[in-house]
Amino acid sequence: VQLVESGGGSVQPGGSLNLSCLALWFPYDVNNRMGWFRQAPGKKREAVAIIQPFGDRKYYTDSFKGRFTISQDDAKNAVYLQMNSLKPEDTAVYYCAAGTSTGFPFRESAYPYWGQGTQVTVS
Secondary structure, eight states, rough: EEEEEOEEEEEOTTTOOEEEEESSOOOOOOTEEEEEEEEEESSSSEEEEEETTTTTEEEEOOOGGGEEEEEGEEEETTEEEEOOOOOOOOOOOEEEEEHHHHHHHHOOHHHHHHEOEEEEOOO
């Protein structure tokens, strides 16, 4: 399984970015989940949003609800993160993650596959 991320970059406060993650050779399973975590400088990695394609279930960490939207493209085995109203504190490396699980969606150990990370800078 390989996760290929794109879409990071620099943006001014209030701007938007759309991150993409393409999952290569990720076998289909109804319990597949994909999503985004982020790690800001000097901080622990935190969950942003997770999607379970089967049933189109979406999970968001509370602080991102309303500003960030996760979506999927089943045909491409891809997941996206639309980020609006970006703030300087959103500056971080954003990681795509994929796994198969039915438990707590934000548990990092449930995701054996990770992308290389894409930098988002808001300033």
